[in-house]
Amino acid sequence: MHELSLALEVLGLVTSEAAKNRVKVIHEIQIEIGKISGVESDVFQAALEISARNSILDNARIIIINSPGKGRCMSCSEEFDMEDLLALCPNCQHQPSEITGGRELKVLSMMAE
Amino acid sequence: MCETCGCGQPDNFTIRMPGEELTDDHNRDHDHEHHHEHEHDDDHKHGDRHKHHHEHEEDHPHGHSYEQSSPTPRMIDISKDILSENNLTAERNRGFFEGRSIICLNLVSAPGSGKTTILEKTINERAKEREIFVIEGDQQSMNDAERIKKTGVPVVQINTGAGCHLDARMVNSAIKRLELSRNSVLFIENVGNLVCPALFDLGETKRVVVMSVTEGEDKPEKYPYMFASSHLCIINKTDLLPYVDFNVEKAMEYARRTNPDLEIILMSAKTGEGMQLWYEWIDKNQ
Numbered sequence: 001m002h003e004l005s006l007a008l009e010v011l012g013l014v015t016s017e018a019a020k021n022r023v024k025v026i027h028e029i030q031i032e033i034g035k036i037s038g039v040e041s042d043v044f045q046a047a048l049e050i051s052a053r054n055s056i057l058d059n060a061r062i063i064i065i066n067s068p069g070k071g072r073c074m075s076c077s078e079e080f081d082m083e084d085l086l087a088l089c090p091n092c093q094h095q096p097s098e099i100t101g102g103r104e105l106k107v108l109s110m111m112a113e
Numbered sequence: 114m115c116e117t118c119g120c121g122q123p124d125n126f127t128i129r130m131p132g133e134e135l136t137d138d139h140n141r142d143h144d145h146e147h148h149h150e151h152e153h154d155d156d157h158k159h160g161d162r163h164k165h166h167h168e169h170e171e172d173h174p175h176g177h178s179y180e181q182s183s184p185t186p187r188m189i190d191i192s193k194d195i196l197s198e199n200n201l202t203a204e205r206n207r208g209f210f211e212g213r214s215i216i217c218l219n220l221v222s223a224p225g226s227g228k229t230t231i232l233e234k235t236i237n238e239r240a241k242e243r244e245i246f247v248i249e250g251d252q253q254s255m256n257d258a259e260r261i262k263k264t265g266v267p268v269v270q271i272n273t274g275a276g277c278h279l280d281a282r283m284v285n286s287a288i289k290r291l292e293l294s295r296n297s298v299l300f301i302e303n304v305g306n307l308v309c310p311a312l313f314d315l316g317e318t319k320r321v322v323v324m325s326v327t328e329g330e331d332k333p334e335k336y337p338y339m340f341a342s343s344h345l346c347i348i349n350k351t352d353l354l355p356y357v358d359f360n361v362e363k364a365m366e367y368a369r370r371t372n373p374d375l376e377i378i379l380m381s382a383k384t385g386e387g388m389q390l391w392y393e394w395i396d397k398n399q
Contacts, residue, residue: 002277005313009195009199013195013198031195038308038311038312085371096370096373105194105196106192108192109192111188113186
């Protein structure tokens with residue numbers, strides 16, 4: 001359940017950003033979770049909703065953007081979408097690949113007043 | 114979450130030395146920094162940042178009111194890594210280790226792979242040549258710290274409570290309890306779990322994943338994040354190979370598929386096989 005720890009990190013981060021920007025109400029928050037980041041989006045969302053209760057994020061809409069996994073084959077340099085960390089190169093079936101995207105865990109922005 | 118200020122920092126872990134009683138004021142860790150930026154009406158002016166040390170007993174919701182707040186919703190760009198706070202603390206830990214030429218090894222594995230036995234053996238055979246310190250991480254109990262204490266080296270136990278992994282903040286607090294010497298080795302035995310600890314940088318010099326031949330040889334394929342983020346893989350309990358259905362070649366192939374740079378040592382902490390290679394590996398990473 002590292003998703004809960006991450007949700008609490010988000011809450012801490014957003015609380016300090018809200019103070020910095022002098023906002024009291026957060027309507028919406030956008031978070032990027034890469035598809036091969038090792039974090040389950042649904043579990044993370046549920047954890048954040050629970051953690052948000054009675055906090056500045058209470059009632060905020062949580063929008064999660066799943067960035068696709070991207071890899072470059074270490075053998076033939078083919079660039080392709082990775083469904084998981086161990087995806088085979090579709091061109092030459094080589095494994096592993098250099099991961100070029102999809103490991104993001106980021107708070108992108110918030111709509112607040 | 115931090116109950117005091119709602120800052121989202123978990124503070125429900127405890128740190129203690131073997132034999133030490135758990136008392137609230139000593140061991141409940143709540144010394145993280147809170148950065149507040151207030152607007153004050155009075156002439157009392159703060160610098161932007163200051164530390165607060167909160168007491169737990171107090172129940173004080175922070176209702177900050179600001180004189181000026183924007184009347185309409187606006188989009189505020191944040192663009193920060195969720196783990197930025199952890200990673201920042203990890204880098205502080207790393208700098209501390211580097212400045213003192215300490216090699217810090219984060220040992221991760223599933224429960225029961227033999228991490229504590231490897232540590233006991235290593236300490237018994239090496240502690241005379243080089244000072245060793247240990248941080249034990251478990252959800253509960255002092256058992257592992259008590260085992261290490263018997264070897265005579267300084268040890269501190271982190272109990273994560275409900276938590277399933279150690280994080281950089283816990284390690285930062287724990288190293289304040291150990292008086293680490295220059296050129297020493299610090300072993301961190303992480304919570305037995307092949308999933309969650311993978312994401313949390315502790316500031317270690319190297320990460321060592323331990324698997325044993327009593328587990329499936331496809332562990333690396335099932336838990337690729339842990340193997341992908343490790344530098345060394347120890348395959349332990351090789352003395353049991355004649356009795357179990359475990360293909361070493363296959364296990365090594367699976368492990369290298371997740372991480373082509375992964376070094377592998379076959380070991381039996383019981384018979385001593387591979388221990389010399391392990392010591393050489395530690396020395397070369399100094």
